[in-house]
Amino acid sequence: MLNIKQVNRTFMMIIAPFVxxxxxxxxxxLSVQLHTPSVSIPTLDDxxxxxxQIMQGLDGADSSVHYTVDTIKRSSTLYNQITTxxxxxxxxxxxxxxxxxxxxxxxxxxxxxxxxxxxNSDKLTAELYRIHQPTYSGYALKVKLKDTSAMTMSLxxxxxxxxxxxxxxxxxxxxxAGVNAGGFADGGGKRYPLSTTxxxxxxxxxxxxxxxxxxxxxMDKQGSLIGGKFHAKEQLDQLDPAFGATFVPQxxxxxxxxxxxxxxxxxxxRAPRTVIGNYKDDQLLFLVIDxxxxxxxxxxxxxxxxxxxxxxxxxDAYNLDGGGSSSLIFKGRVVxxxxxxxxxxxxxxxxxxx
Numbered sequence: 001m002l003n004i005k006q007v008n009r010t011f012m013m014i015i016a017p018f019v020x021x022x023x024x025x026x027x028x029x030l031s032v033q034l035h036t037p038s039v040s041i042p043t044l045d046d047x048x049x050x051x052x053q054i055m056q057g058l059d060g061a062d063s064s065v066h067y068t069v070d071t072i073k074r075s076s077t078l079y080n081q082i083t084t085x086x087x088x089x090x091x092x093x094x095x096x097x098x099x100x101x102x103x104x105x106x107x108x109x110x111x112x113x114x115x116x117x118x119x120n121s122d123k124l125t126a127e128l129y130r131i132h133q134p135t136y137s138g139y140a141l142k143v144k145l146k147d148t149s150a151m152t153m154s155l156x157x158x159x160x161x162x163x164x165x166x167x168x169x170x171x172x173x174x175x176x177a178g179v180n181a182g183g184f185a186d187g188g189g190k191r192y193p194l195s196t197t198x199x200x201x202x203x204x205x206x207x208x209x210x211x212x213x214x215x216x217x218x219m220d221k222q223g224s225l226i227g228g229k230f231h232a233k234e235q236l237d238q239l240d241p242a243f244g245a246t247f248v249p250q251x252x253x254x255x256x257x258x259x260x261x262x263x264x265x266x267x268x269x270r271a272p273r274t275v276i277g278n279y280k281d282d283q284l285l286f287l288v289i290d291x292x293x294x295x296x297x298x299x300x301x302x303x304x305x306x307x308x309x310x311x312x313x314x315x316d317a318y319n320l321d322g323g324g325s326s327s328l329i330f331k332g333r334v335v336x337x338x339x340x341x342x343x344x345x346x347x348x349x350x351x352x353x354x
Contacts, residue, residue: 101281105144108279108313112140117330119176121354123150126177128330131287133308136270136300138289139328139335140312141177143352145284148223150354153181153199153243156347160204161190165343166327167334173351178329179286180274181348182217182245183321193347195246196236207233208246213261217276217318218244225278227318228253245320245348251306252277252317260302264319268296272326272339275305276350277314285314288328290337299339321346 115127124147129140145151154169156162163184170178183194196216197204210216210229217227221242227250230236250258272291278284287308291299300308302319309317324340334343 104279104281105283108283109142111312112142119331119354121146123147123354124352126330126352126354128335131289131308133300133304136289136291136298136304138273138287138300141179141286141288141328141330143177143284143286145223145282148221148242151219151223151284151350151352153218153245154349154351155193155199155204156191156345161188161192161347163191163345163347164349165345166329166349167343168345169349169351170329170332174353175329175351176331176354177352178327179276179288179350180321180325180327180344180346181350183247184325184347191345191347193245196230196244197246197348198236198241198244201242203233207236213248213264214246215248215250215318216244216246217250217320218242224282225276225284225316227316247318247320249302250316250318251275251302252309252314255310255313255315257306257310260306265302268294268299268323270296270301271299271322272324272336273300273302273305273322274320274326274328275309275317276320277309277312277317279313280315285309285312286328288326288336289322290326291323291339292337293339294323 109127112127112129115129117128119126123145125144127142129142131138131140143151152173154173156164156169157172164172166178166180169175182197184191185194186192193204195208195210195214198216198218201221207230209231215227215229216236217225219242220226220240222240226239226241226244229250249260249264251260252258270291271294273287273289275287276284277287287305289300289305299322305319306317324338324344325346326336327338327343327346328335338344
């Protein structure tokens with residue numbers, strides 16, 4: 001049998017909220033009527049309709065929120081996919097763009113053999129090779145400049161008429177490598193660079209018109225090899241030289257062999273040599289050939305140097321000062337065997353920095 005008190009309590013729990021709502025509606029409607037007599041008293045059906053509309057609105061708002069969040073998630077996923085695909089396309093394009101350069105470098109490097117030492121940095125890549133031929137031997141230094149500041153030319157102790165060995169210049173400047181540069185002339189106990197010499201874009205002792213077989217060779221301000229015969233300063237100025245020196249003769253021009261003056265081709269016939277050249281991609285190649293003296297019986301001929309540079313795929317090639325002047329410094333050591341038995345003090349040196 002049910003307990004009467006339990007029934008009453010249950011009834012009150014069910015009916016109380018409705019009674020409360022009706023009382024609230026009554027007093028609210030009376031208040032509204034006092035201030036706004038034109039407003040009618042809402043019925044229970046009205047409240048049910050309003051409640052249904054509110055709930056539908058909430059459901060719609062909730063659906064909109066979920067839809068918006070879902071759209072954002074899908075957009076984010078799509079963006080990430082597009083970014084990934086775009087990144088892959090860019091990487092692939094960059095890789096493809098470098099492919100011809102890589103293939104070309106592999107081809108010219110194969111002709112040099114395996115490097116015996118190397119330096120690779122953000123500024124340059126320098127690779128040292130041995131050169132062995134039936135009649136001469138020496139070294140090749142292939143240099144790729146990644147920054148124009150990776151190469152410069154120095155004057156002996158930074159003064160006109162001064163001279164120092166390539167090793168002294170390398171140590172003084174903190175360079176990673178160095179090669180002897182142009183010719184020189186002695187006078188008054190001093191050693192002066194031969195003919196037109198440019199340093200930091202300025203002419204040292206002025207411009208001298210090319211005479212006889214002398215040839216200027218150096219680098220422009222964009223880091224490319226330049227050179228040739230110049231009869232007027234304006235001609236050389238057009239090439240925007242950063243630095244350079246003079247010697248004799250030019251061996252190759254755009255891969256074509258140039259006529260070597262008989263005087264230089266036979267006197268001396270053989271000698272230690274230093275030659276500079278460039279490839280199609282602007283990489284530089286130096287050949288430094290050993291010889292035990294300057295009598296003409298050891299070392300290489302200019303014709304052999306010309307042929308060797310052509311065989312290696314060099315485009316433009318210039319003979320630098322040779323004999324006892326030939327010197328190659330790499331990573332703090334003298335690589336070649338100077339014919340004087342020791343390094344010769346010189347007025348100009350090409351230096352390289354990592």
